[in-house]
Amino acid sequence: MTPEANRADVLIIGGGLMGAATAFFLRRHGLSAILIERDLVGQAATNASFGNIRRQGRFLPQLPLANRSRALWGQLGALLGEDAEFLASGHIRVAFEEAEAAKLEAYAAQARPYGLELEMIRGPAMRERFPFLSPAALMVSHSPQDGHANPRLAAPAFARAARRAGARVVERAPVLGITRDGVDFVVETRGAGSFRAPVVQVSAGAWGRAFARELGEDVPLTARSPQMGVTEPMPYRIPPVMGLASSRPGEGVYLRQVKRGNIVFGGGRRCPADLEGQRALLDPANTLRQLPFLAQLLPPMARLRVIRTWSGVEGYIGDDLPVMGASARLPGLFYAFGFCGHGFQLGPGVGASMADLIATGDAGVPLEPFSIARFAGGFPAAMAEGAHLE
Amino acid sequence: MAVIVVGAGPAGTRAAARLVEAGLRPILLDEGSRQGGQIYRRQPENFTRPPAALYGSEAGKATALHRDFAALRPHIDYRPETLAWGARPGELLTLHGETATALRYDALILATGATDRVMPVPGWTLPGAYTLGAAQIALKAQACAIGRRPVFFGTGPLLYLVAWQYRKAGVEVAAVLDTSPFAARLRALPLLAARPGVLLAGLRYTAALLRAGVRVESGITPLAVEGEGGRVAAFRWRDRRGREQALATDAVGMGYGLRSETQLADLLKCRFAFDPVARQWLPELDAEGRSSVPGVYLAGDGALVRGADAAELAGRLAACALLRDAGHPVDPLETAHLRAGLRGMARFRRGLETAFPWPGAQAAALPDATIICRCEAVTAGDIRHAAAALDAPEVNRAKQLMRPGMGRCQGRVCGLAAAEVLAAARGVPVRAAGRLRGAAPVKPLPVATRMPEETP
Ligand SMILES: Cc1cc2nc3c(=O)[nH]c(=O)nc-3n(C[C@H](O)[C@H](O)[C@H](O)COP(=O)(O)OP(=O)(O)OC[C@H]3O[C@@H](n4cnc5c(N)ncnc54)[C@H](O)[C@@H]3O)c2cc1C
């Protein structure tokens, strides 16, 4: 028998940013929710994130969701009582070659109808606005309303707020399996007993595939460990997040300066991940490969020193889009996982949209491109091996 | 067979020597510019103080180690000023200047030594406040004192040794204040007697300090290092009878024994276990220095703080273990002999930890405003906030939320104290507060670093 306390309207499996935000927004719909996390809320991909709140460059049909999320980032203080250090300090993509500049211009034109205004800035105007740029920079695509936040704070903040609003947050309780029992799902954990609800959301990040497969809906997800690092502090003078526009593998590095002065960076090659051991793998030589591109993007960085590197386990889907929305097989089952390295920005929006979808049947923004149904007919094996990532 | 020894102190030097005896040519690297490690640290090339002046009673051993090293030098690939900053299975990433190299290895001996163990106190980050180790290095390597009338406080043999070295160098020592009660030292005597020579030397330093009229107290509780004009001006403490005392001083040296440098073992994913004697998480080792990762061995203070003599034995023993695992013949008598030698050292170490215990409980009493993590300016109050309001059950979580250990030293200085503050705030044993996970680079890595070619 499942104890009464372990029953709810909705069970959420996985307490990353997606799960924590969903729990929070479900409470605003008045639904009872239990968030079940294997370790501590936010400790996996979310905690490791670079912290980019970036919309530019996203898959266009994802922009409505990203816009919704961006609006929520701006309201975090009011919603949660803390802002997770969100700073709408802008985001620039820096092109060093005409071919890259042309791509940025083309994207800007396509993004406009979605309500994302990007400024293309060159020459003296660019240098005046962004004096720290390398002399070799040709053009920047500036997204003034994007920015960054502290990824270590976001998920715990959502979980605490959800708890204050009446959700239950169960930590250090690995979910062993999900089974169907009549109209209910039964979720077994190690250490915290079993839970029961008519609705389950799988938001287990890179581990989402294992659950989906068990439930008869396999997806081509590969786990990878993107590599981040941070330098010692220098005086704060680089407000926007910066990314190097390059289509050559390994060159696409990005960085942001936090107000404390440190420069956080990431990009380039991703290492494999150990899903079973729940460990991101890190190759120190990869850090060395990032360094020249960082110094190209921001020459003053060449005088700094890296003080720490890290990684996290992220789920990448074969078509580089997440799995979001209702199951195509089982009523009451929902998915939100596999965010392909861009889920941090989306987190609040994913939570709000999934809660809307679960509570009302309408997510509020189009989620069709992310439906798990797209893989119902199977997928090429190479797609599940991360062929598109290398 | 490619073997790398990290650290050219007593442990690393003896390990390398034993490998050479077996016909190997190991790489011996050290981030320092001259071999000798912490204790037999050499003075810069242009300094010419005699060994007796530099190493005191240990001059004979220092000279022997330096001489043996000179003989060893042609038979090893010695790389000074080379930092091992990262690792991946079978490869060590090193840094020399701004050049990185990936060194392949079949086996690795980590002999990375120890650093001061610090318990913060209000004001410990003021200019003029040093660790005992730094105070000693200033004297040994630069021949300069940390102040004109320093107070030394903390606990451990180094407290008395450094104070005595200062006194001998003609510095007026204002006081030597030990947090350990005198009774603890009496209790530890039977264990300390395992090494009578060392015990006697320790007593001699104390006696010499007393004879020189230096104020020496036991069982004190540090209250604050006080500043004036942004520098150390006074030290305040509670004496063993509970009375508050203060002394004007221009510098303090503080330390509470040593903590092992274990990041490389951590990066190589060696298993760690909580050591209740040292109240620290340390790599799990067998009696000969094998870690949980095949091909990775640890020796010396970097594995377990037992002092320089033990480091020499442990270095040799780890090399023997490595050789045996690699199929080289090793005389069982040799390892038995080394192991027997280390047993006495282990007893002595327990004695030291009994005589001079880490005052973990002091952490609970530190005022909220006390800085714990100096890199990130995180206070005891911040850590308590993480522990209570933010519900952080262990140190990595507290670090994510409030940043202790996030800075350039990666918690090497503050990690143990942060764990004590967190454990006290949550009312759990310090073991439950866990340990800060290490991350590359072990020490800061210039962005200008380049790796010319990946070495085969
Ligand atoms: C290094 C790195 C940098 C990134 N940078 C950015 C960026 O700058 N901008 C951006 O938008 N995105 C970024 N991302 C991506 C973003 O962080 C992720 O897409 C997002 O955090 C995913 O959130 P999540 O909740 O889906 O996954 P996670 O945070 O991984 O959460 C999943 C949770 O499920 C739990 N779980 C798994 N299995 C079980 C089980 N059996 N039982 C119970 N719980 C379970 C896990 O413990 C985990 O806490 C980055 C990712 C990484 C790894």
Ligand SMILES: Cc1cc2nc3c(=O)[nH]c(=O)nc-3n(C[C@H](O)[C@H](O)[C@H](O)COP(=O)(O)OP(=O)(O)OC[C@H]3O[C@@H](n4cnc5c(N)ncnc54)[C@H](O)[C@@H]3O)c2cc1C
């Ligand atoms: C500050 C200090 C002062 C001390 N003073 C005394 C004393 O006066 N008397 C006494 O008996 N004992 C003293 N000790 C203890 C004594 O130094 C040790 O017991 C002894 O040196 C241990 O030898 P070891 O070989 O294990 O380590 P060490 O002698 O410390 O040698 C370790 C070596 O490894 C190198 N190293 C570490 N990490 C890396 C890396 N990542 N890459 C490259 N190189 C690395 C270091 O530069 C160092 O040279 C002191 C210890 C310290 C820390």
